[in-house]
Amino acid sequence: TELLALLASDTEEIAPLRKPYMQPVSVDQLRQALNNNAYEAHFQPKTSCFTGKLVGFECLARWPQKEGGMIPPDQFISLAEQSGLINELTRQIYRYALANLPLTARDQNLKYALNLSPLNLLDQTFPRWLLTECQKNDISPSSIILEVTETASMDNPLALLESLTQFRIRGFQLSIDDFGVGYSSLVQLARLPFSELKIDQMFVKTLSTSEESQKIVAAVIGLGKSLGLNVVAEGVEDEIAFNYLRDLGCDEAQGYFIARPMDSSAASAWSKK
Ligand code: C2E
Ligand code: CA
Ligand code: CA
Ligand code: CA
Secondary structure (H helix, E strand, C coil): CHHHHHHHHHHCCCCCCCCCCCCCCCHHHHHHHHHCCCCEEEEEEEEECCCCCEEEEEEEEEEECCCCCEECHHHCHHHHHHCCCHHHHHHHHHHHHHHCCCCCCCHHHCEEEEEECHHHHHCCCHHHHHHHHHHHCCCCHHHEEEEECCCHHHCCHHHHHHHHHHHHCCCCEEEEEEECCCCCCHHHHHHCCCCEEEECHHHHHCCCCCHHHHHHHHHHHHHHHHCCCEEEEECCCCHHHHHHHHHCCCCEEECCCCCCCECHHHHHHHHHC
8 A cells, every 4th residue: 555655646646545547548438538528637836936926837637537546647648649639638628727727817917837739739720729718718818828848740840830829929828848858959949939948857856866957957947047938847846956946046846845736626725725
């Protein structure tokens, strides 16, 4: 049970009796869950490094199971991408998130971050659809941040610029996610219309133990700041990391040290405590 608790706590908020769902997922199950409107989102707070105050939430996809527990997104997003279901899935997750924000975005100027699959960028109807969804929920696009992870599939910089621009002109903010690993390049960072950089958690988690991570994080914060970007660190798991980030001028922090992802009502209660 100790191991189960450990596994559960590593994938979701502390709930020792809830074990993570580890069965392989099939495309049929994905599609059925879509038809049943089963996908939801949890919300993880982001706080200012300077004031410690809540600045917003990242919305993270969740797939609750009837028998309890959740399938985490790492176990179904890539299958949705491979099977052509990602556009429909993303819309369902966003619809849920926008209709269930823990606090209205107007409260204290909060920002809500949503994750975008690179494949969503190929769907030309998506920016307009998202604007309409925001309007339906009385949410200003300027309080929505779209987190994009660069991948090898984005090898066409012009097409990428074109689709990112379709979001920018509607007032959405763009964040480059998982910066420092994979394909995110310096040229892309400077030329594409991003207003935020998220340092990959791989470096942040290891800040208290790795001198290498400390150097990389310091350099990335410096780079982001010099490009005028809002710099966010995720995977902040301890006070040492939080203090280090604050001292280097990182703008925002997100991680288990602050809070785990929570359902909407728990996130709302958390923000009021
Ligand atoms: P991500 O966008 O990098 O999201 C951050 C992940 O790190 C989340 O995992 C979050 O729960 C976890 N996390 C946050 N703070 C900490 C911490 O201090 N320590 C540790 N160890 N982990 C922390 P989650 O929710 O399982 O999501 C995994 C990935 O799935 C996300 O990584 C994102 O790439 C993808 N994803 C989630 N929701 C969506 C979605 O709606 N659409 C798409 N396309 N991808 C999504
Ligand atoms: Ca993200
Ligand atoms: Ca990330
Ligand atoms: Ca990630």
